[in-house]
Amino acid sequence: MDAADMGRDLSNVLISEDELQAKIKELAGQIDADYAGKDLLIVGVLKGAVMIMADLARALHVPVQMDWMAVSSYGAGTKSSGVVRVLKDLDTDIANRHVLVVEDIIDSGLTLSWLLNNLQSRNPASAEICALLRKPDAVKVPIDVKYVGFDIPNEFVIGYGLDYAERYRNLPFIGTLAPHVYGGE
């Protein structure tokens, strides 16, 4: 796929690279203040959270350790299957640790609600969520999110870690997908 193909697949740019980076600095400032003097473990949820984890971690000033979980509920489609599968568990024992889960998006909320329950059963000192994007109109399970970057409309988005059928993750901005790509009008 070349740049022209990529351009035709995009419907529009929802959040620019500059807006993303400014928001990440703002979130990092809040996290720095809240976790000052604490030992923080940030947990990225593969694969969508790779970009936000990499940029957020570099914007933080508090010392952190990084770990990763891989879960999948979307497979290759644009709808959550509702079934969360753990593809890779943490390497770290999180008992008595301050844990901040870093996610690219809360859509239905099914993934994070399941994940938070799972992590809480391991007795961390605290477990909070930082999500770059949230779709308020799509949420099916209420989730207590401490840090949110942007509330966005209920449309399928791509870029900055977010994929459609494993593509577009490397776009540096968030865009919406043209309906022709996934079989719409």
Ligand SMILES: O=P(O)(O)OC[C@H]1O[C@H](OP(=O)(O)OP(=O)(O)O)[C@H](O)[C@@H]1O
């Ligand atoms: O709130 P929900 O409706 O549960 O959707 C959010 C989840 O779906 C996506 O993951 P996906 O299963 O596509 O895996 P990926 O990160 O590897 O793309 C996204 O990265 C979140 O983890």
Ligand SMILES: [Mg+2]
């Ligand atoms: Mg995905």
